[in-house]
Amino acid sequence: MKNSMLIPALIGGLILASGSAIPVLKLLNCFCCAWLVLGGTAAAYLYVKDASQKISLGEGALLGALTGMIGSVLHALLSVPFRMFMTAGIIEQVQEALDRPEIPEEARDFVLSILGSGGFSIIGLMLGFLFMLVFALIFATAGGIIGVAIFEKRKNGDVIVPPPPMIPPPEVPFA
Amino acid sequence: MQKLHACLILFTGLWCSAILLPTLISADALRLFFAPICHQIPQRSLWLFGKPLAVCARCSGFYFGFLAALTLNFVCKISTRKGVLCGALGIVLLDALNGILAVYPDLALFRFGSATLFSFAVTPFLLQGQREAVDLIGKRWIQRL
Numbered sequence: 001m002k003n004s005m006l007i008p009a010l011i012g013g014l015i016l017a018s019g020s021a022i023p024v025l026k027l028l029n030c031f032c033c034a035w036l037v038l039g040g041t042a043a044a045y046l047y048v049k050d051a052s053q054k055i056s057l058g059e060g061a062l063l064g065a066l067t068g069m070i071g072s073v074l075h076a077l078l079s080v081p082f083r084m085f086m087t088a089g090i091i092e093q094v095q096e097a098l099d100r101p102e103i104p105e106e107a108r109d110f111v112l113s114i115l116g117s118g119g120f121s122i123i124g125l126m127l128g129f130l131f132m133l134v135f136a137l138i139f140a141t142a143g144g145i146i147g148v149a150i151f152e153k154r155k156n157g158d159v160i161v162p163p164p165p166m167i168p169p170p171e172v173p174f175a
Numbered sequence: 176m177q178k179l180h181a182c183l184i185l186f187t188g189l190w191c192s193a194i195l196l197p198t199l200i201s202a203d204a205l206r207l208f209f210a211p212i213c214h215q216i217p218q219r220s221l222w223l224f225g226k227p228l229a230v231c232a233r234c235s236g237f238y239f240g241f242l243a244a245l246t247l248n249f250v251c252k253i254s255t256r257k258g259v260l261c262g263a264l265g266i267v268l269l270d271a272l273n274g275i276l277a278v279y280p281d282l283a284l285f286r287f288g289s290a291t292l293f294s295f296a297v298t299p300f301l302l303q304g305q306r307e308a309v310d311l312i313g314k315r316w317i318q319r320l
Contacts, residue, residue, distance in 0.1 A: 030214035031271065032234050032290075057300060058307020065308075135212060145304035146297060149260055 005047060005063045012043025012063075013070030016140060020071075020132070021078040033139040039071050040064035040143020045151050054154040057145050064144020068136035075136075076129040176306055180249055183305070187242045194230050194238060198223040205229055221283055232283035233271075236290025243291070244298035255299040263289075263296035 016039025019025050028034045044060050098108045194209070196202050206215065206229050213230040220227035221235055228235055247253065270289040274281055 029212060032237055033212050056307050056311075057304035058309075058311045061304040061308035062311060131211060141304075142297075142301060145301055146260075146264075148304070149255070149257060149297075149300045150264075 005043075005059075005066055008043040008046035008050075009063060009066040009070050011046055012039040012041075012067035012140070013074050015039045015042050016067065016071030016136060017074035017078050020075050021082060023082060033135060036068070036071070036136050036139035037143035037146070039136075040067050040140035040145075041147035041150075043067040043140075044144045044147025048148060048151045054156055055148050055152050057148050060144040060146075060148030060152075061141050062144075064141035064147075065137055067144060068138075068140030069133070071140060072129060072132040072136045075132050076125065079128065080125070176309070177249075179305070179309065180245070180302070183302075184242070184245050184249060187238070187245055191238050191242050194228050194235060195223065197229045198226040209234075219283065219286070221287065231286070233267075233286040233290045236287040237294050240291030240294025241298060244295045245302075247295075248298060248302055253299045255303055256296070260296045260300060263293040267293045 016035055019035035019038065020029055026035070029036070040063070043063050043066075044055075047059075047063055048055050097103070193205050197205050209215065209229045213234045215227070215229070216231060217227040219231045219233075221232050222228070230238070244253075266289045270285055273279060273285075279285075
């Protein structure tokens with residue numbers, strides 16, 4: 001019997017999300033979405049390791065897609081504290097940039113009204129989630145397939161039989 | 176299944192066009208679109224018409240190599256080879272490591288070439304995975320009905 005995909009997908013999603021949300025670590029995503037691919041690959045490794053039958057590349061693709069979906073939700077949740085922490089600094093930078101004389105008055109008022117209304121962070125969060133969902137679905141699915149291709153060593157029909165449960169020896173009456 | 180393969184070629188073609196487009200016209204929105212997934216350092220990018228592509232040389236190698244391999248697989252089916260995949264992955268990782276260690280010259284051509292090689296090795300696996308996933312989803316739908 002094959003195991004559930006949920007636990008490997010959750011662990012892979014957590015790797016994907018934490019790597020993509022933590023400020024310094026997320027720079028690794030500049031290496032062709034490494035965290036997204038790694039999340040899918042890690043989920044595939046865990047799934048293959050615990051499975052009793054050969055896992056197909058198709059299952060790897062579905063596992064990767066599930067990891068991408070879970071990862072993008074976790075990323076949205078994890079990035080909120082980092083965004084709140086970073087937003088104050090960004091607002092200061094934007095205000096400094098807006099003080100330049102070449103910026104039109106209307107543009108300055110518009111940006112300041114968005115910053116003041118708090119819409120900046122919500123719109124940013126929504127856009128970030130949508131972008132992450134699209135990219136995570138593509139790259140984590142690829143990661144899931146690559147993970148199964150690399151870690152699955154069984155041939156078709158190979159089944160790992162679990163060892164029989166240990167039965168304690170019968171008690172010998174004291175002679 | 177051929178239709179799905181054709182759709183994949185079309186989507187990848189659009190993706191690659193979006194990478195090329197900023198070299199032809201001023202399209203900052205496209206550069207911004209690729210910013211979360213690539214560092215876009217001009218010194219590490221391929222240049223066309225005096226402008227850098229929207230992604231770096233290695234990413235360009237992955238995407239253009241994938242497009243070429245997809246098209247080649249559409250014409251003649253290439254079988255999956257795990258040894259080739261592991262070898263190509265090793266070359267990409269070594270080349271990435273060379274960016275830090277600088278054992279040999281860190282040229283855009285090497286980064287593009289190693290990534291293209293990896294794309295050619297991985298594409299048959301991705302196509303087989305996509306076919307099997309569609310079959311699995313189809314079977315589950317039929318079981319539910």
